[in-house]
Amino acid sequence: MRIMPFLFLGAAGLQGCTSPGLEQQLQEASAAYEQVSQDARVVHDAPKDVMRAGDSLERAKRFAGYLGNAEDAEHYAYLSRRYSEIARNHSALQRNQMRATQLAMEQERLRQTLQEARVLDAHQQDRWLDEQMISMAAAESDRGLVMTLGDVLFKPASAELGNSANRTLLKLAHFLQLNPGRRIRIEGYTDNRGDAAENLQLSRARAQAVADFLVDLGIEASRMEVLGYGEQHRISENASARGRAQNRRVEILFSDDKGRLSPPR
Known part of the structure; x- marks a missing residue:
C-alpha cells in the first residue's frame, strides 16, 4: 500500500480560521502522520490505521481552511494523532507477538534436544x-x-x-x-x-x-x-x-x- 504524505496548508489556505492552538494541533497531527506513513513496517502492520490517520488529517485541514470550522478541525486533528498512535502501537504489538512466537519455537526445540540427550548413556x-x-x-x-x-x-x-x-x-x-x-x-x-x-x-x-x-x-x-x-x-x-x-x-x-x-x- 502506498501512503501519500499530506502537505502543510499555508497561511493563505487557512484564511484566518486558525488560532495558534489549532495551528499547533495541525502541525502535531501532520508530524505524527508523516512519521507513521514513512515507516514501512508500520504501514505493513497497520495499513488501515495509517489510512485513517491520513484521512482525518485531510479533513482537519479542510475544516481549518476553506470550510472555516475550527471546532471540527480540532476534532479531526485529534483523531489523526490518535490513529497515528494506534498504528504505532499496533505495529509494536505485532512485532512483540512475532518475537514471542519465535522464542516459543526455539524453546520447544531446546526442550526436545534436551529430552533426546537425557536418554543417551x-x-x-x-x-x-x-x-x-x-x-x-x-x-x-x-x-x-x-x-x-x-x-x-x-x-x-x-x-x-x-x-x-x-x-x-x-x-x-x-x-x-x-x-x-x-x-x-x-x-x-x-x-x-x-x-x-x-x-x-x-x-x-x-x-x-x-x-x-x-x-x-x-x-x-x-x-x-x-x-x-x-x-x-x-x-x-x-x-x-x-x-x-x-x-x-x-x-x-x-x-x-x-x-x-x-x-x-
Whole structure:
C-alpha cells in the first residue's frame, strides 16, 4: 500500500480560521502522520490505521481552511494523532507477538534436544557434547575455550540480533543447559571506525543482546558475565574491510566444569 504524505496548508489556505492552538494541533497531527506513513513496517502492520490517520488529517485541514470550522478541525486533528498512535502501537504489538512466537519455537526445540540427550548413556553423552563444541566452532586459547560470533549475526551498526543468530545461539544454549556447572563471559568488540566512546557502548550492547537472548532461552543470568571492549584487543588490522569485519565480533569465553573463568582482560 502506498501512503501519500499530506502537505502543510499555508497561511493563505487557512484564511484566518486558525488560532495558534489549532495551528499547533495541525502541525502535531501532520508530524505524527508523516512519521507513521514513512515507516514501512508500520504501514505493513497497520495499513488501515495509517489510512485513517491520513484521512482525518485531510479533513482537519479542510475544516481549518476553506470550510472555516475550527471546532471540527480540532476534532479531526485529534483523531489523526490518535490513529497515528494506534498504528504505532499496533505495529509494536505485532512485532512483540512475532518475537514471542519465535522464542516459543526455539524453546520447544531446546526442550526436545534436551529430552533426546537425557536418554543417551554416559559415553554417548560425552561424545555428543564434544560434537556440540565442534559444531559451535569453539577453539582453545590461552584464556580458555572461546567461541567467536561474527559481525554478520547483528544488523549493521546495531546491537539487534539478526535471524541468522538463532541457530548459533540455540546451540550455545543447548550446551549450557547440559553443562550446568559451566559459566560464560560474553565480550563485545568493534573495529576502530567512528567515535571510540560510541564503539565501546556498541560492543557492550551487542554482548548484552547475546546474554538477553540466552536468558530468553532459559539460561540463568547469574551464569553470565558481560563486558564490552570496543576497539581494544583487535585480532586483525583495521586497514581493510576484511580486517575490520574480523574485529567486529562477540567472543564467548567458557569456564571449566567447576565454573571458573579466566580473569578479564
